Amino acid sequence: MRSSCQKSCEVVPVCKDSLYDPWKGLATADGTKLFSVMYPGAYDAAEQHFRRDPAMGTYYVEGQQMRGAPWLHLSSLGIGTYLGDADDATDVQVATAVVASVHKGWNCIDTASNYRSGRGELAVGYALRSIFTANVGISRDMLFISTKAGFIADDIADNLLLKTEKYGGISKGDIVGGNCIHPNCLKSSLSRSLAAMHILGIDILYLHNAEESQRAQLGDKAFMDRLKTAFEWLEKARSQSRIQAYGMATWDCFRKPVEEGGLQLQKVVQLAESVGGKNHGFRYVQLPINAGMTEAWEQRYQTVEVDGTAQQLTFMRAAARLGVGVFASAALREGALLQDSSLEAKLEGMEEFRGIQGYGARLLQISRSTPYLSAALIGHKKAGHVLQNLELTTHNPFSNETFSRVASLLRQATAAV
Incomplete structure (x- = not known):
């Protein structure tokens, strides 16, 4: 890994590749559709592996309003880059898994500024270089890339605190629970993320667990005020094509009722509308959805x-x-679900999973089949797990009817325990 270069993020030295200019562009309707129909890795994909993105139009729910650009075509499975040691060996595993996933017809790639102490984004950058320079027909507009900002790196925090807000920095009160969504922090974080991945634009920039880190300590009004200020900056970044959209990466705020501290999505959307109008850029939410965390669909x-x-x-x-x-x-x-032998036995006995090999792949099939979902993310690295999950590309997600039946069987089995 290169150790220094010009201060392209205006914070600290970051890696810069002297051989290649950063790759331009964002995911487009034409690019993602072309990837879904012509790239060799997608030839064996099941017919419903690719979905038209529900954040872009009226496909799923009657009365839903068209939102801006034409449909993106996204794979129902995407690669995450969260877990693993912060070392060179894991970098190689992650980069190899990203390349393998893209070549098999997955065009959604997710990472974050703090994953593996920043090495998650660097590994994605290595993978993208391999993909784009291999002359196999894959271009930037075919891939949907997301990252996250919020958990501020120590060196960025130190630099911005020294500057103070008057000089483009931040104050100590802007950092709550190690999390900061002040515009100056978001600006520095995004610049470093783009440099790490050697690209000029991100398709989604998520605010990373901002609600979980800040809302309880700040209170509702102060948190929503900060969220609005962040949205204002994100709309500016969107107008500059540094990001295509923004969203919230969350853990539990959308999985619990209001009386237990849950957040109402419509209030967040209304906040975005107050900043960016009807065609605002708040278009995505990320949250846990799996066989053990069923709140989103239930x-x-x-x-x-x-x-x-x-x-x-x-x-x-x-x-x-x-x-x-x-x-x-x-x-x-x-x-954690892989350690649940009781759940594994239940899925093994269900007719709906016939033909899907491996307990992990069956769990992934449940998540990716959730009605109205854009894509399910999986952070695979080991070769055996990668191959098993990639084989799921040849299977269609469950229909809504089949998903409902599987969800009902899981509820019955859980209630019987």
């Missing part, structure tokens, strides 16, 4: 006004109604 915790009437909806239904795409994280609950 619990009606979200209140959404539909034609002047308040309706209680599941998070997935509310997101679709509000034009927000959803990415599922923690498909294996960070490996």
